[in-house]
Amino acid sequence: MGDTASSDPFVQRAPFAVRHIGPSEVDRAHMLKALGLSSTAELVDQSMPSTIRSDRPLNLPPAIGEQDVLIRLRELAAQNRPGRAMIGLGYHGTITPPVIRRNVLEDPSWYTAYTPYQPEISQGRLEALLNFQTVVSDLTGLPVSNASLLDEGTAVAEAVALARRSQPKGRVVVLDADTLPQTIGVVRTRAAAMDIDVVVAEGDLVEALQTHDAFAVVVQTPGASGRLAHHDELSAIAAKAHENDAMVIAATDLLSLTITESPASWGADVAVGSSQRFGVPLFHGGPHAGFMAVREGLQRSIPGRLVGVSVDADGTSAYRLALQTREQHIRREKATSNICTAQVLLAVVASMYAVYHGPAGLRRIAEQVHAGARSVAGSLKAGGFDVVHDNFFDTVRVSAPGQAARIVAAAREAGVQLHQVDADHVGISVGEDAGPGDLVSVCDAFGVAWGGHPYGGLAGRSRADDYLTHPVFSTHHSETAMLRYLRALSDRDFALDRGMIPLGSCTMKLNATAEMEPISYPGFADLHPFVPIEDAQGYQKLITELEDWLAEVTGYAKVSIQPNAGSQGELAGLLAIRAYHRSRGEEQRNVCLIPSSAHGTNAASAAMAGMKVVVVKALADGSVDLDDLDTKINKHRDDLAAIMVTYPSTHGVFEESISELCAKVHEAGGQVYVDGANLNALLGLARPGAFGADVSHLNLHKTFCIPHGGGGPGVGPVGVGEHLVPFLPNHPLLAEAGPESGVGPISAAPFGSAGILPISYAYIAMMGADGLTAATENALLAANYVATRLADHYPVLYAGRNGRVAHECILDLRPLTKATKISVDDVAKRLIDHGFHAPTMSFPVAGTLMVEPTESENLAELDRFCDAMIAIRAEIAAVEAGEWPADDNPLVNAPHTLAQVTADEWHHPYSRSQGGFPSGRHTGPIAAAGQDKYWPAVARIDGVYGDRNLVCSCPPPEAYED
Structure with missing residues (x-):
């Protein structure tokens, strides 16, 4: 060709x-x-x-x-007409800071990376995910969060499954009638196959828990209608559920939690939702990072991935996936979930949104959103319309008998997309991107003037406790600092922009710029899924x-x-x-x-x-x-x-x-x-x-x-x-x-x-x-x-x-391992020193490497990989021949960090160059990808230590002192 x-x-x-x-x-x-x-x-x-x-x-x-x-x-x-998205229902207008859009969403060092199963070359995205977990844990008040799920609907379904495993009595889950309609649909789909009865409770949830022998109850707060329940109401639901040995699942909104009390404060066992409004475009429904946080005791049952803190061979703090890594391949039909991917790129965007704005900035955005919703509610109430709920965060439901279709059409003509609930009700959801002109257009559609006395509140649930107190959330608020933080993290990672990732069954190939560019186009990025x-x-x-x-x-x-x-x-x-x-x-x-x-x-x-x-x-x-x-x-x-x-x-x-x-x-x-x-x-x-x-x-x-x-x-x-x-x-x-x-x-x-x-x-x-x-x-x-x-x-x-x-x-590699004790892990880590991500390890056969080079890699890169594998085989032969001790050789000590090979002392039986430059030093023009030396951020990580000492949110700065 x-x-x-x-x-x-x-x-x-x-x-x-x-x-x-x-x-x-x-x-x-x-x-x-x-x-x-x-x-x-x-x-x-x-x-x-x-x-x-x-x-x-x-x-x-x-x-x-x-x-x-x-x-x-x-x-x-x-040909898409986004307008200003004010439909709500779990999808909200937001603003992606340009520094994050350009340097995460549109940066191949972030979007071409693989799942961080090789943590030594994934420290950047693992830190970003730990930040994400910290955001979710702090805002929900629950101690353990995972590193993202697929979306809010499936996150609720995963939480229901978790509850069923943890509370096996009964086969009924009670759902708040104010749960997002798409979430109810997803839960029904999953439940039909798992012998679970779904009861959507139209009235009092406490009464529903008295009527049904439920293993869990799902409470949406704020609700799909915008309603924000009082603390006492929520506490009563939680108390009744716990009295019945049922679990409480809160489907919630992260931005609302910056100014309202946490789910943990009123008794929730699990909190789930979507992080979309933390700077992730609407994307006509996805991709968006769902989340799940759980109370103490449930961390070993949480689905998805969990980033934890461990130590490397030098005793340095380092990040890794904890507990659930490749769980499906180990437990198969007994796995807690079938999900094998998360929404890492979008979780990184959400975490960086929180880092960039910090707790004060997030609170300011939430207060602006709430104030916009109150101003619309007050204007409409002053104009003679009934506001259905007195307490809300961002979504106002308005009674307009027989007029809903006309109002929604008028707003749409003015460039604002509203939610027609039914013939008599309209939903208005204010997002971060809604300005005064949009609020005026909403009121004009109702035929009233904007500017009435603000109406509505937070049900007495204003948040008083501090959150996001780790220094990472107060350090990078200037664009210069943020840009450098993102660059520092991406430099710690290995992605396709650096070299081949020859993962069997994972097909890591070219993601061309011309393919990636259109996702940011207006019309694609800013369209609500329910227009x-x-x-x-x-x-x-x-x-x-x-x-x-x-x-x-x-x-x-x-x-x-x-x-x-x-x-x-x-x-x-x-x-x-x-x-x-x-x-x-x-x-x-x-x-x-x-x-x-x-x-x-x-x-x-x-x-x-x-x-x-x-x-x-x-x-x-x-x-x-x-x-x-x-x-x-x-x-x-x-x-x-x-x-x-x-x-x-x-x-x-x-x-x-x-x-x-x-x-x-x-x-x-x-x-x-x-x-x-x-x-x-x-x-x-x-x-x-x-x-x-x-x-x-x-x-x-x-x-x-x-x-x-x-x-x-x-x-x-x-x-x-x-x-x-x-x-x-x-x-x-x-x-x-x-x-x-x-x-x-x-x-x-x-x-x-x-x-x-x-x-x-x-x-x-x-x-x-x-x-x-x-x-x-x-x-x-x-x-x-x-x-x-x-x-x-x-x-x-x-x-x-x-x-x-x-x-x-x-x-x-099994015959070599048997003869020399050099394991598939040793070979994988040694490939890092050569500038490669390891192939798929020990799947489908333990002790093997599965290599998939794809069609996108040129001959020079294929040969570079083969040369590296042949060089590693020669090193194994040296161990086999007794030239190097089985417990001190370039393979078992891999990967070698820059700090190690430049240290004042070196006690290994091989040279520093052999350790750090196994492919040789290259000078002059770069002839092929990968010849510009990649250094891992940390040495080999101790996974067992991390699982025994589980830390899944940002540790205090003192933890890094040593």
């Missing part, structure tokens, strides 16, 4: 695919020669079964250039086209982009299968077969979907054992619901038997779920929906270029065959979001994380059919090239036909 000439006589333009795919034609010729091949087509023929190959090319529009796609996306953004559908026409066109393109490349009849993470796509697909069987009167079908090598989220998702997990054995070559599959099918023929398989397999090979496996399950009445984690090996060559699968989730943050953002955002669309289309997700607030017969909402917003869909739209539009196919072929080529170069140094654990791997390969 070479450059093609543009029709522009003055410019020679290369197609985008040439920019995206790292190896040049010369590089590819070299790589193919190393494999003994003449073309990538020959490699595909050797590695991929002909039975699954597509019989036609992809039917996609012709590829367009970067400038053309940006013009197209500007046009689509301009009238006619005001979201740009998004509607983008979503429709993107869903159609994804259906085409996967071979499915229909795709829903609502699930806002791969785990949620898994759940949506399994719920569709469950609903399909029930629609046919086969409610007994509840067994989900899962190969022993599967991703851990598969089993956790199956359990959440109300299915019973039955494991199918794998053969020595990593493929599914068809004999054991037959045994399990025969045993569960009458209650078989589905099988979940990953293709290519989790072991990185194209299994020959996939079509036969699909046929066996179908013959027994089950459905086939193909996990889309490895779709980067299939695009343009094979379609899961055409070779036997019924449903798949796709990872837009893998195959389709949405960046990982340090551990989120992600998007996990679900694609289904024609018979499952009626059971895709829908939404209670927007009929256009899905079929009326759907399973309910999976995410809080109708279109999930709509704000980052322009990234994948741009990628497909610029690559076109040929580009996507070429990307797949080059991903296969890169993986096989790496496997071939390293095969003489590390055994490649699994291979398919003709000894070829798919898009990733597994390097087996």
Whole structure:
């Protein structure tokens, strides 16, 4: 694939695919020669079964250039009419400080980073997440917060599940009728599969707790209507719940908590919500970072990730993920949750918003918002309208019998979006971005003058205690200080802007600037998810086209982009299968077969979907054992619901038997779920929906270029065959979001994380059919090239036909560990000294490294990685030969910090240069990425110490003195 000439006589333009795919034609010729091949087509023929190959090319529009796609996306953004968003319902107008927008949201050092499983090279984002946890913990008054969840609706659902695990008696959860309607929908969707009864209490919650034997009660405060309950009312609810051994879940608003008392003060056990209004754009519903904080005793049950403080090998304080790391892969169907990603990038934005403004600034913003709401309420009351609630923070509900539609339409015409509750009521939610002109427009729509005496209050719940007292929240209020703080943190991290991240199954590839730029466009970034559908026409066109393109490349009849993470796509697909069987009167079908090598989220998702997990054995070559599959099918023929398989397999090979496996399950009445984690090996060559699968989730943050953002955002669309289309997700607030017969909402917003869909739209539009196919072929080529170069140094654990791997390969370190005690962890940490993020460790096989180089890395970077791995193998040989002690060598001491190699004393049996510059020192022009030395911020971190001494919020400055 070479450059093609543009029709522009003055410019020679290369197609985008040439920019995206790292190896040049010369590089590819070299790589193919190393494999003994003449073309990538020959490699595909050797590695991929002909039975699954597509019989036609992809039917996609012709590829367009970067400038053309940006013009197209500007046009689509301009077709949205955001107005001033004053609808509320959990989504609020906010202002993203430009220093944060440009230096976090739009900075590849933040958005191209991976989940901080390697903490030594993740200290910057871990500190930012610890700040986030501190913000949530301080404002909610609860001692432990996680490092973010996917959105508010799913956070409430996760809290309900936590309560069910912690308080197993009963099967009823009581929800405040003033809970956000989308949250009620998400909880109902989850509860239906988990044998939980949802009671929405219209009246007194204390009375509801006397009537129902509930294990939990959810209280929304402030409510969806804006109502702010009195302390005594909330305390009575909590007291009654605790008397009944039920847990109290507060769904709350972080900004309101800067001026109102904390949930902990009135007895809540768990607090959840969204941090969106802490500087995160509306994004038409997402991505936004949900949160959860819990009382003491629940920290080991909290879902998601938890950042804790530990120490490194030198005794220096350092951050790491605590307790829950990769929990799904360990506990599988017994995991506390199926979520494998968070919303790290958005949590970082929210935490930096708090750092930038500090406690006084946040309080000032909250008081401004509250004052705006009071001024509107007073003006409307003076004009003869009834204000429904006397106490509120930012949302005013107004009674306007028979006039609601007219008022909302008039406001919309003036550029303000309000909430029509019903024919007689209007909701007005004041955000940080609402100015006097907007308040005037609201009052004009009601036909009254703005400026009446302020009305309403905080129900006597004004906050008196201090919060955010750690120095980090009082240090960086000037733009200079903030800019330098962000730069200092990003310098401590390793992301794709520094070098390759060869993570198997995670597909860390180029996130092109042209793909990223449009997410900040007005019209995309500032649109509320519940505007009238006619005001979201740009998004509607983008979503429709993107869903159609994804259906085409996967071979499915229909795709829903609502699930806002791969785990949620898994759940949506399994719920569709469950609903399909029930629609046919086969409610007994509840067994989900899962190969022993599967991703851990598969089993956790199956359990959440109300299915019973039955494991199918794998053969020595990593493929599914068809004999054991037959045994399990025969045993569960009458209650078989589905099988979940990953293709290519989790072991990185194209299994020959996939079509036969699909046929066996179908013959027994089950459905086939193909996990889309490895779709980067299939695009343009094979379609899961055409070779036997019924449903798949796709990872837009893998195959389709949405960046990982340090551990989120992600998007996990679900694609289904024609018979499952009626059971895709829908939404209670927007009929256009899905079929009326759907399973309910999976995410809080109708279109999930709509704000980052322009990234994948741009990628497909610029690559076109040929580009996507070429990307797949080059991903296969890169993986096989790496496997071939390293095969003489590390055994490649699994291979398919003709000894070829798919898009990733597994390097087996177990024999070396047995001989030398050098572990997979030692190799991973030593790679840091060479300037690399480690491959995936000990998954799917303990003691191995799973390498996925992707199509985006050029030959120089692939060779640099291979050279590093070969050099590490030589160091292991030196340990094996006794040249270095097993307990004092460059591997067990890795990674080496700058402080260590420049210290006055050095007592190791190898040189400082060997420790800190294993790839050699480079001078002169930088010839390749990674030759500019990266130094980890800390030495190897003691994980056990961190779990035994759990600290999950900013420790006092004295803790850092040593």
